[in-house]
Amino acid sequence: MSELPERTDALVIGGGVIGTSIACHLAEAGVGTVLLERGALGSGSSGTTAGVVRTYFPGNVLVSSVAARSMAAYHAFTERTGTGLGLKRIGFLVLFTEEHQVEDFRRTQAAQRAAGVDVELVTAAEAARLNPLLDERTILAAAWSPEAYSCDPAEIVRGYATAAQQAGAILRTRTPVTGIDPDGQVHTPAGSVRADTIVCAAGPWAGTVAAMADVRLPVTTYPVEMLLADVPAGAPRTTLPMTLHPSSQRIRTWGDRILVGMGRPGPDESREAWLQRVSHQLVATYPALAGNRLERGWCGDLDVSPDGMAFIGRDPSRPFLYAAGFSGQGLCQAPAAGEIVRDLMLGKQPWTDTTGLTTARCSGGSAEAV
Structure with a gap:
């Protein structure tokens, strides 16, 4: 395995459908991107699903809108990535x-x-x-x-990972994050890399990863x-x-x-x-x-938020983005989540108002305007 670069614009932690989607969207936008996965790609929550993508989420129109946008991306997935999903x-x-x-x-x-x-x-x-x-x-x-x-989640991960690498992203598996310094230095057993922005997409381990960066991400593990x-x-x-x-x-x-x-x-x-x-x-x-x-x-384990809806947003006090707590719904939202994180990284207005997706809804604080 080659060494990690000394620095990167964005470091994505987590190599499931969410992390690989984010890495793909960032790299294709010209952002220098490194992705670290503690195991194999897709070995976390992405493999603990019923293998279905859908648009309807009863009682949650915001999630349905994210899923509907993601569905459109899945229909164009083969043309974009060269990987067939067999929908x-x-x-x-x-x-x-x-x-x-x-x-x-x-x-x-x-x-x-x-x-x-x-x-x-x-x-x-x-x-x-x-x-x-x-x-x-x-x-x-x-x-x-x-x-x-019905679909194969492993093919979604593979398609996004391949497209991310073709766009210049560096993906490293079997590389767990062991520490995050205040200056963005991220430590692993394979070495350290300084990131201008850290993106937490670590699924069931998202809360632990965020805590390393002194960020509170109220995600728990549900078997x-x-x-x-x-x-x-x-x-x-x-x-x-x-x-x-x-x-x-x-x-x-x-x-x-x-x-x-x-x-x-x-x-x-x-x-x-x-x-x-x-x-x-x-x-x-x-x-x-x-x-x-x-x-x-x-x-397997799912990453779950207190209200069952994903957290996608940016910490207001440091260059730390997050996309976690999907509560078993990440497969349905991965493409649109990647778009949102890319736009937040670039300082652009996302395609929808994402205030309701930030952790502020659970903390009672004010969300950063996006």
Whole structure:
């Protein structure tokens, strides 16, 4: 591995979908960029997903607008990076079991559409046609957004990383950050590099990295486990949309099986009790899955903010940018997040007002105008 340069305009810490997107956007804008990743590229939160990009985020129009802009970038990804994502439209179905959920949807639908989201209210019977495993008697209605696609997160990381390197960025894996000095000197086991600006995109380790620079980034680690189930005998061999239940349980087709996500056991809950809870909710909503054994798929950690929305912004007192706390939604927001960080780095007005994305919303302080 070659030595690190003595200095760089921007040093990006974290090599997942967010970090590689940022490195690509910065390098293509002519910013000298170094990216450091403690493991392999995409080995953190980027590999702990259901592999779906979507535009609809219920109850959060700002996130939906970021996701809609990112979706447009994904559709142009192959032309830009030379890497094919193999996007396959599966759609996103959000189930409503309470009347207030239906009313909340109606109240926010116009704002979601204005943000670029294609979403409509469908009946319980229509929802069951979209997901044939669904017992329509268990819901009142659902929101349907066709703009959701299965994809390979590793290909997104690879595409952005390759484009970043072609634009002049230096990417170093197996290079954890061990310290950050007040003058921007960043230390690693492979040497040190002085950065004019540090960009924290370190996922579950973002809070720790920020603390090295004496910056408070209220990001915590949340462990998740994805489960797999067999398609029941006799069930239609159709692709199931990503389907979200109010319990937070989500399912979708995964190859010839069904992917099931519902967090992980609580602090005082055994794994067996958690699996029983997941299975009970699964069978209540999808009776055809009764008796279907749930198997471990994979597990990992997510970077989570207190309100479940990402932090993207700039520290008001030092040259430190951050993009973290995506709470499992980073895949859907990576392209637009890279744009925002690039514009903040260049002192330009981003494409949207990003005040609501800064850490000030959780600290009660005033955000730096961007």
